[in-house]
Amino acid sequence: MDKKQDSSRELFNDVKEMMDENKLIELREMLEEYHKMDIYDVLLELDEVDKVKLFEILPLDTAASILEECDVEFFTSIVSMIDEQHARSIFDEMSLGDLSDILRELEDDEREKILDLVSKEDEDELRELLAYLDETSGSTMKKGYVTVNKNLNVAQAIRHIRAEAVDADSIYYIYVIDNEKKLVGVLSLRDLFLERDSAIVEDIMVENVKSVGDNDDREEAVKLVSKYNLVAIPVVDSEGILKGIITVDDILDVMEEEATEDMYKFAGSNEHERDVAENEKSTLREQILSCVRGRVLWLIITAIFSFATVYIFMNFKELMNTEMYKLIFFAPIVIAMGGNASSQASAVTIINLTSKDSDVDFATIQKEVISSIINGIVVAIIVAIIVSLFVGNAGITMIVSIATLINIILGATFGTLIPMILEKMESDPSVISSPIVTVCMDIIGMFVYLLLISIIL
Numbered sequence: 001m002d003k004k005q006d007s008s009r010e011l012f013n014d015v016k017e018m019m020d021e022n023k024l025i026e027l028r029e030m031l032e033e034y035h036k037m038d039i040y041d042v043l044l045e046l047d048e049v050d051k052v053k054l055f056e057i058l059p060l061d062t063a064a065s066i067l068e069e070c071d072v073e074f075f076t077s078i079v080s081m082i083d084e085q086h087a088r089s090i091f092d093e094m095s096l097g098d099l100s101d102i103l104r105e106l107e108d109d110e111r112e113k114i115l116d117l118v119s120k121e122d123e124d125e126l127r128e129l130l131a132y133l134d135e136t137s138g139s140t141m142k143k144g145y146v147t148v149n150k151n152l153n154v155a156q157a158i159r160h161i162r163a164e165a166v167d168a169d170s171i172y173y174i175y176v177i178d179n180e181k182k183l184v185g186v187l188s189l190r191d192l193f194l195e196r197d198s199a200i201v202e203d204i205m206v207e208n209v210k211s212v213g214d215n216d217d218r219e220e221a222v223k224l225v226s227k228y229n230l231v232a233i234p235v236v237d238s239e240g241i242l243k244g245i246i247t248v249d250d251i252l253d254v255m256e257e258e259a260t261e262d263m264y265k266f267a268g269s270n271e272h273e274r275d276v277a278e279n280e281k282s283t284l285r286e287q288i289l290s291c292v293r294g295r296v297l298w299l300i301i302t303a304i305f306s307f308a309t310v311y312i313f314m315n316f317k318e319l320m321n322t323e324m325y326k327l328i329f330f331a332p333i334v335i336a337m338g339g340n341a342s343s344q345a346s347a348v349t350i351i352n353l354t355s356k357d358s359d360v361d362f363a364t365i366q367k368e369v370i371s372s373i374i375n376g377i378v379v380a381i382i383v384a385i386i387v388s389l390f391v392g393n394a395g396i397t398m399i400v401s402i403a404t405l406i407n408i409i410l411g412a413t414f415g416t417l418i419p420m421i422l423e424k425m426e427s428d429p430s431v432i433s434s435p436i437v438t439v440c441m442d443i444i445g446m447f448v449y450l451l452l453i454s455i456i457l
Contacts, residue, residue: 008041008042011034011038012045014030015031015054016050018030019050027054027057028057028059031058031062036065036069039058039062039066040066040069040070040074042054043066043074043078044074048077048081051081052082055082056082056083056086060090060092060093061093063090064090064094067094067099068094068098068099072105076106076110084117087117088118091114091117091122092118092119095142095143095169096122096125096126096129096142096143096144097129097140097142097144097169097244097250099118099126100126100129100130100139103115103130104134104139115127125143129141129244132215133215136215136216136217136218137212137215137220137221137235137246138214138235138243138244139218140218140221140246140254141235141244141245141246142169142170142245142246142250143244144167144169144170144245145168145170145175145232145244145245146161146164146165146168146174147164147174147175147177147181148160148161148174148187148201149176149177149179149201150176150177150184150185150202150205151179151200151201151202152200152201153197153198153199153200153201154192154196154198154199154200155197157174157192158192158193161189161192169247170231170232170247171189172188172231172232173186173231173232173234174186174189174192175187175209175234175242176201176202177242181242182236182239182241182242183209183236183240183242184202184205184207184209185202185205185206185207185209186206186209187204187205187206191204192204209234210230210233211234211236212224212234212235212246213235213236213238214243215238218246218254221233221246221251221254222251222254222255225246226251231248232245232248233245233246233251305442305443306442308443309439309442309443309446312446312447312450313331313446326391326393326396327396327399327400327449327453330387330400331449333383333400333404334400334403334404334407334445334446334448334449335407335441335449337404337408338407338408338410338411338441338442338444338445338448339411339437339441339442340411341372341375341407341408341409341410341412342415342437342438342441343415343437344415345368345372345411345413345414345415345416346415346416346418346419346437349364349368349415349416349419352364364416364420365413365420368412368413369412371412372409372413375408375412376404376405376406376408376409379404380401380402380404380405383400383401383404384398384400387400387401398456399452399453402452403445403448403449406448406452407441407444407445407448410444411441411444411445414437414440414441414444
């Protein structure tokens with residue numbers, strides 16, 4: 001057991017012992033020294049009675065922080081067991097953005113029960129957040145931000161910030177708005193405090209503000225935050241009115257979710273299988289059904305496409321009565337090389353398309369084609385040596401090695417172009433899953449192989 005596990009077990013034992021001895025005041029004081037996630041780990045291990053008892057003695061801000069980070073099952077379980085008034089007090093301390101993320105995953109009746117517990121003002125803001133479609137910037141944003149009017153002077157702005165900062169999720173940036181609440185600029189606290197008290201906010205603000213639309217895909221926020229190294233990015237509506245902010249911790253969560261989702265797509269599955277796999281309470285039956293649901297369509301598609309390869313293969317029947325029937329034995333090598341080259345190229349291209357530091361253009365195609373030629377020559381030479389040792393026939397050796405070279409080049413080109421074309425069409429390049437790329441190259445590979453045999457022989 002590592003030190004982290006030792007520490008967690010020791011904390012759990014201490015908490016359990018103090019709870020058994022009813023030393024709740026001492027326990028509360030002790031837990032003030034621990035991180036919220038350490039306390040959350042302990043809560044997960046306790047039985048329901050002790051879990052509620054411990055949760056209810058926590059300071060409201062600590063309890064709120066834990067609910068902001070916990071999974072949906074823990075949230076619904078603990079909220080259903082604690083006093084309604086206590087739950088209402090905790091919700092008042094929670095970030096509305098984090099609370100809306102949890103509510104979005106609840107059933108309608110459970111969601112309404114929670115909305116009945118919050119204040120009317122918070123309920124209105126939560127319903128506004130919940131109205132946005134999933135995976136939009138509006139659905140990801142938080143409401144806790146600080147604004148100042150552009151017409152205030154620095155002294156007035158600082159007093160205003162002190163009053164607003166209490167409920168803010170982030171005060172790294174101060175957003176400047178006009179009288180119509182439209183976003184017109186941004187300030188850092190450093191810039192504000194270094195200016196003289198009489199300076200007007202409009203004169204010292206930065207006007208070129210990077211922002212995203214509330215109905216834009218949240219990946220746009222990820223790209224801007226990554227490109228400009230921002231701590232938070234404002235979200236505006238179609239009229240430029242500031243609606244919320246997306247902070248860097250939310251961006252990291254989005255990046256992780258999007259990366260995982262893309263990997264599942266590229267593997268020929270979908271996010272439903274990911275959701276079930278990440279759910280600790282999912283049963284074996286649910287996991288099996290999610291696997292079938294996520295993968296069977298792609299398997300059916302690849303099976304149907306593979307019949308094209310079978311048809312091409314059937315054209316080898318004329319070789320059976322000649323010395324060249326041995327060419328059939330080397331078909332898998334030719335096919336495999338094209339499929340591998342296309343999978344490598346498509347995976348790297350998709351990564352570059354989603355990276356802030358990489359440009360994907362004609363130079364990318366040149367790089368892939370030239371490198372595939374070099375790789376193809378190296379592999380073709382090795383294949384030629386091995387084939388000659390097997391059959392000792394110059395014609396067969398030449399056909400297999402040339403087909404291998406051509407398929408590696410075609411595979412790399414195909415694997416690079418398709419994601420780029422999809423990106424230009426504003427589609428998700430990750431939908432070109434590895435199985436589809438591979439089966440397409442199988443068809444192309446067999447066609448090239450058969451064509452070479454026809455030409456050379």
